[in-house]
Amino acid sequence: MAKDISKAVIRRLPRYFRYLGELMEEGVERISSKDLSERMHVTASQIRQDLNNFGGFGQQGYGYNVEFLYEEIGKILGLTRRHPMIVIGTGHLGQAIANYVKFEKLGFLIIGLFDVDPEVVGSKVRGIPVLPVTDLQTFLETHEVEIAALTMPKDAAESVVSTLTGNGIRAIWNFAHVDLDVDDMVVENVHLSDSLMELSYRILQSE
Amino acid sequence: MAKDISKAVIRRLPRYFRYLGELMEEGVERISSKDLSERMHVTASQIRQDLNNFGGFGQQGYGYNVEFLYEEIGKILGLTRRHPMIVIGTGHLGQAIANYVKFEKLGFLIIGLFDVDPEVVGSKVRGIPVLPVTDLQTFLETHEVEIAALTMPKDAAESVVSTLTGNGIRAIWNFAHVDLDVDDMVVENVHLSDSLMELSYRILQSE
DNA sequence: TAGATTGTTAATCGATTAACAATC
DNA sequence: TAGATTGTTAATCGATTAACAATC
Numbered sequence: 001m002a003k004d005i006s007k008a009v010i011r012r013l014p015r016y017f018r019y020l021g022e023l024m025e026e027g028v029e030r031i032s033s034k035d036l037s038e039r040m041h042v043t044a045s046q047i048r049q050d051l052n053n054f055g056g057f058g059q060q061g062y063g064y065n066v067e068f069l070y071e072e073i074g075k076i077l078g079l080t081r082r083h084p085m086i087v088i089g090t091g092h093l094g095q096a097i098a099n100y101v102k103f104e105k106l107g108f109l110i111i112g113l114f115d116v117d118p119e120v121v122g123s124k125v126r127g128i129p130v131l132p133v134t135d136l137q138t139f140l141e142t143h144e145v146e147i148a149a150l151t152m153p154k155d156a157a158e159s160v161v162s163t164l165t166g167n168g169i170r171a172i173w174n175f176a177h178v179d180l181d182v183d184d185m186v187v188e189n190v191h192l193s194d195s196l197m198e199l200s201y202r203i204l205q206s207e
Numbered sequence: 208m209a210k211d212i213s214k215a216v217i218r219r220l221p222r223y224f225r226y227l228g229e230l231m232e233e234g235v236e237r238i239s240s241k242d243l244s245e246r247m248h249v250t251a252s253q254i255r256q257d258l259n260n261f262g263g264f265g266q267q268g269y270g271y272n273v274e275f276l277y278e279e280i281g282k283i284l285g286l287t288r289r290h291p292m293i294v295i296g297t298g299h300l301g302q303a304i305a306n307y308v309k310f311e312k313l314g315f316l317i318i319g320l321f322d323v324d325p326e327v328v329g330s331k332v333r334g335i336p337v338l339p340v341t342d343l344q345t346f347l348e349t350h351e352v353e354i355a356a357l358t359m360p361k362d363a364a365e366s367v368v369s370t371l372t373g374n375g376i377r378a379i380w381n382f383a384h385v386d387l388d389v390d391d392m393v394v395e396n397v398h399l400s401d402s403l404m405e406l407s408y409r410i411l412q413s414e
Numbered sequence: 415t416a417g418a419t420t421g422t423t424a425a426t427c428g429a430t431t432a433a434c435a436a437t438c
Numbered sequence: 439t440a441g442a443t444t445g446t447t448a449a450t451c452g453a454t455t456a457a458c459a460a461t462c
Contacts, residue, residue: 008453010408014401018384032419041388044419045455052421060420061462077404078411092303099299102384102400108407146410170410173403177225177309181248186413188406192397193309194221196380197284199395200315201217203353203378204285206393215429239443251443252431259445267444268438 005053012050013073015040020070032063079106084145085173086112088160089152090120090130093175097149098125108147112139116156133160140167149173150180216257220284222247223257227277239270286313291352292380293319295367296359297327297337300382304356305332315354319346323363340367347374354378361385 019040023031037044051057051069054076058064074080085108087094097103098110113130115121121132131139139145140163148169150157157176164172164185171186180187226247230238244251258264258276261283265271281287292315294301304310305317320337322328328339338346346352347370355376357364364383371379371392378393387394 006453010405011401013408014398014404015386017404018398018401034419043455045457046453048420049422049454056421058420059462060460061418063419076408078407079404083407083410092299092306096299096303097399100399103403106400106404106407108403147406170413171406173406179222186406186409188402188409190399190402191221191225192304192307193313194218194225195395195397196310196315197221197224197286197313198217199354199378199380199393200285200290200313201220201283202393202395203290206377213429241443250431252433253429255444255446256430263445265444266438267436268442270443 009050009053012042013077016047016050017070017073017077017079020066020073023066024070028066030063030065033058036064081107083108083147084111084143085109085147085149086114086139086145087149087151088114088133088136089150089156090115090125091151094149094151095125097151098128111143111145114139116152136160136163137167140164140169145169147171147173149175151175154178212260216260219249219257220280223254224277224280224284224286227273227280230273231277235273237270237272240265242270288314290315290354291318291350292316292354292356293321293346293352294356294358295321295340295343296357296363297322297332298358301356301358302332304358305335318350318352321346323359343367343370344374347371347376352376354380356380356382357387358382 019036033044033047037047040047048058054072057069057072087098087110090098090113094113094115098113104110110126110128113125113128114133114136115130116133118132121130123130145168148164148171150160150172152160154176157174157178157180161172161180161182165182169185171188172180172182174180174187174189175192177191177193179189226243240251240254244254247254255265261279264276264279294305294317297305297320301320301322305320311317317333317335320332320335321340321343322337323340325339328337330337352375355371355378357367357379359367361383364381364385364387368379368387368389372389376392378395379387379389381387381394381396382399384398384400386396
């Protein structure tokens, strides 16, 4: 499969998904690309262009059925299946992720938590016991894990990556302050400080 | 001021800053756009093009002085000055931000923490007492705050925005699951779930 | 049917890459 | 000086917007 859809389009899909979800909550049944474009502050043309990468979801003269489009985008994003996930590093950020109910609704299920600190090992977050990272290898051999979220300092992150490779993990959601790049693995680097620096730049510009 | 630098360029600046910081730690004194491009997995051309938006920081036949370039990019990003910041919502994510020492090094100083929950009000995070959101207005009148980080549910976020406007706040770093859009304010929306959905899409593609 | 709105092609705009003269 | 590498212009590539025929 996989015609090459541009990265820009993919980055917009979750946003469409979110707005459609809101429309559903509001009980809106159908929407035209024009009305949606006004809500989202993008052009109607872009919306139609984006969606048509994946198929003709609309109907001339009618627009798009909100629920149908929501479901379709969900499918495209892979939200119809389970995504077993572990979190390595149970500091505040790790716990924030583990506690995020919204992720669970989207199919991302936390099935394991790991930490190096013997102080926190043994405690529980949302009923899930925190295991020592030394148990990681065994855990991966006995559980199917798709995504590993890394929420620890960069040096620790780099060393844990080798344990993750070759153990069935498909993707790394990396919050450590390095750009991880691992063969045969999908890596999404989230750099909160980058986002803060961009904010800072924009403040300077706005003066 | 402000010639229009494209958003794509700005998004790359923090990354350059990070790599230059690493080079400094490694004791590297100078680097050519070619060598840097290999480290960063971008083209040398792009690096030179990006930097020349802001000035000629390099030298023909020599390359770029790492420390000089690091400082210059820091200046461009506004990291040479203090950015007093408050965090509204002291759940795990709020605490993660409040505890992030790296932000402090970049000039982002947490000077206030707020929460609605009477249970946590009065407790301290890194020595900073958590105040009730009802004190927010008064706090803003008596303290100079540049950035407000919002780490609470979206409904609460939308209602707190009105308190923020007109009280000197320059920017909102928004983690709530809405795209906030406030007049005369710089807003950076960080949607962790969007990032996770993109990851999910890419897993599907990689099959 | 007439009106609305899509899907899609064509035109424009912007960003990335290539190339090379300038120069340290 | 010769070699290296920048700054910058020109060429290419990709993404966004405009336009409109197709069609519900």
